[in-house]
Amino acid sequence: MKAEMFIGASAVVGTNGHVSGVNPATGETLEPPFGGATLADADRAAALADAAFDAYRETAPEARAVFLETIADNILAIGDALIERAMAETGLPRARLEGERGRTMGQLRLFADIVRDGGYLGLRVDPAMPERQPLPRSDLRLRHIPLGPVVVFGASNFPLAFSVAGGDTASALAAGCPVIVKAHSAHPGTSALVGRAVRDAVAACGLPEGVFSMIFDSGRAAGQALVADPRVKAVGFTGSRGGGLALVAIAQARPEPIPVYAEMSSINPVILLPQALEERAEAIGKGFVASLTLGAGQFCTNPGLVIAVEGPALDRFVASTAEALGMVPAATMLTPGIHAAYARGAAATADNPAVEVAARGQGGGGCAGQAAFFTTSAAAFLKDRSLQEEMFGAASLLVRCADADELAAVVASLEGQLTAALHLADGDHDAVRALLPLLERKAGRILVNGFGTGVEVSHAMVHGGPFPSTSDARTTSVGGLAIQRFLRPVCYQDMPDALLPDALKAANPLGFDRLVNGKR
């Protein structure tokens, strides 16, 4: 494979250091090394993106939709080489990566449908009222336009679905924003393959080359320079809290601050209601272990916290969890760095005098993460904020509460979360009604009798939540609504029809839904 990055149409071998993939299962450094971008490379990518913006943002809906679909087709056309490279670079199994490829393609196609539908433009028309007293009303027409070039920092844990052509890229391109991807250093070969697929789709669709670029960064300078570049108008990021907040700080310190959509940390509380525990403690425990250990626990929505009222039913849940967890083999984690951080975090929790180790998964060597299940008291949890810190991996902490009031206090003490899960039975409805207002304040998605892992890509999904789960609670990074992050409203007043964009012309040539005087 070629060690290329893409500055617009040009395949470039970076000259500023390099990044290499590492097979986490074997420790083997993978060939080839991928040369990193210079600041001049980053500058050129930003210049091309800026130059492409005005043409790209006015592409006809069908043309833009076909472009997104072409990316999906091109990714599939890479064939097994993509799956094998991703397996080698991430340690994730074939079935997971094939599924993730399907998800990535489905995501691009969902946004193609959204572009064709036009609803995302939020079109509004308030026609002129020349006879109105005491003053006539002007003709007012509103559409949303894209913000401008977007820089995307891919995630390590979704090398396809939240990386080079993942959710941030797909939604930004759908909105009409050129995209510059800073490829994640943990899967450079996977990134190069997908980057080429996107670059080829740009060319095949006759779009300006600056619609897409992808760079490697051997340090942090090139990526940070892009966030600071005045031609860049928004940032998408999935990763750690530290990484996300560093980008937010750069974006806010610019002469013109820009939005950063950083999806950061979340421990995704799971609340077990008494009646549900009574009826099916064992089944919940089994489901919990399956969710906790999925993908070696490397999900943003991994259930890192369980909250319940003490009693024999909760003991049955713990026993069931311990039994299931004891059978779970250690699982290879994405990178040596992630494994080391997980091992440190789990060890610190285990060493906390207020914490007991309730169960462990099977051990393993190298980058294999050992699952862990801890318990603590509500009093200890409320006292020690460090127990709320995410352990990225298959570790979770049960907080034992004395009663419903203490459970509510624990929920109230939580930081913002991507998800909150409730396990409930009919007899728990009143207790849940009391908790829901609190959960709505805390989480972007509230789910019942399930776990947050498994994020459907659809119109009604929210993968977002109050700080620090994301840097902007008003948004989602997964699902159709994600496109709204990259848009802003513009109003045209008394503009001659010939000068109006098609979406707002009197004859509505695109046939899009429009709100006329506030009515559909």
Added chain:
Amino acid sequence: MKAEMFIGASAVVGTNGHVSGVNPATGETLEPPFGGATLADADRAAALADAAFDAYRETAPEARAVFLETIADNILAIGDALIERAMAETGLPRARLEGERGRTMGQLRLFADIVRDGGYLGLRVDPAMPERQPLPRSDLRLRHIPLGPVVVFGASNFPLAFSVAGGDTASALAAGCPVIVKAHSAHPGTSALVGRAVRDAVAACGLPEGVFSMIFDSGRAAGQALVADPRVKAVGFTGSRGGGLALVAIAQARPEPIPVYAEMSSINPVILLPQALEERAEAIGKGFVASLTLGAGQFCTNPGLVIAVEGPALDRFVASTAEALGMVPAATMLTPGIHAAYARGAAATADNPAVEVAARGQGGGGCAGQAAFFTTSAAAFLKDRSLQEEMFGAASLLVRCADADELAAVVASLEGQLTAALHLADGDHDAVRALLPLLERKAGRILVNGFGTGVEVSHAMVHGGPFPSTSDARTTSVGGLAIQRFLRPVCYQDMPDALLPDALKAANPLGFDRLVNGKR
């Protein structure tokens, strides 16, 4: 009149210093002095707002709409005392303030309609697909919920429409957010009258008292404490760039950063196209002077910059403007401080060696602002960024360009703006087509053959724009879309119907529009 502020239902006389209205026409200090809030007052307002939030945000649409309409009715019921107090505190004439009262009431009623319509909730339903292969799909339902308590800093220049019960307050209340107003110190008596009207509407509608509070601040501590308060979740502000950025900095430094919607500075370029100048230079000049001097130039959308290509037609525009401006009497400005800042800014521009004074309005004493019209060359304008600084008042600068390219360069050099106006004739369409992409990047509203003053309150209005015209280009502070600033999405997955909010129940008891599988 009583010197009261309102901490929830309680009328309180502040004990932390005081603020007094000053009649800018006479210099007279108006009675009574209004006591300022202590930090304890601010804390109590935040506590009440937080306590009211969960109940208020789940009010039925009709109840919330009636509440907004009751505020409008109560403001009208204050009667002439409100108009007279506002005249005394602002120097604005009766007709303007009566019009502004109507606008304020219209705004509240528009949001009542929006609340009844329910479209702002952005409801989405993706029903379960239990048979889907390879994995079933969960039932997913999305609504937008309000962010939480909002602090509003009213504007000096709209003592009714963008103050205590103005656009920020109306849209936040409509969204379901309790509001705490930091009353503008320039019109405390007007604020107290309107604050009481809102307070009484809260009580009449049987809502929790914390839905509304209003404080005076003799310094900055109470207002800043509210922005920093963890129970406050968003801020609305209209005022200076310095003031807005100070609040943004506080909001971003919080452990949980929150959005600040600051509408700050804009010079609202007016671009005169050649054919339009040829056909009607004189009429454009007259219209320009009327817009420039409206309300002593104290509008966010005041036309502070004119850009055109040199030639005899532009000279005719200048002559027409000079003639009309020479007849404009000096007009009382809102406060001595605003007048002083305006006089300083206009003098600095006049003293700039690259600037010529093309015309002045009539002089006056005290707080009366003398209108001014300056000219400079494109080369000088491009070199000296200080010429882009807003002079809040009736002053404007004409930038004479050599040709269309230089005009485009001047437009490209501009910071973000609330509005951009184009004066054009049929023969100018091609030139405008070339400029529009640039203008869309720069401004939130692009208007033709008119001026930005006069901001319609309707569904398609955008009163917003790229930084520094606002702190968040993705939003508007005027018009129906303003409600979106105070909302965030929440997804409910597999939630039993009995536990779902009414807007998302299977039977759709509220009858609201919902996007089902992405289709309306």
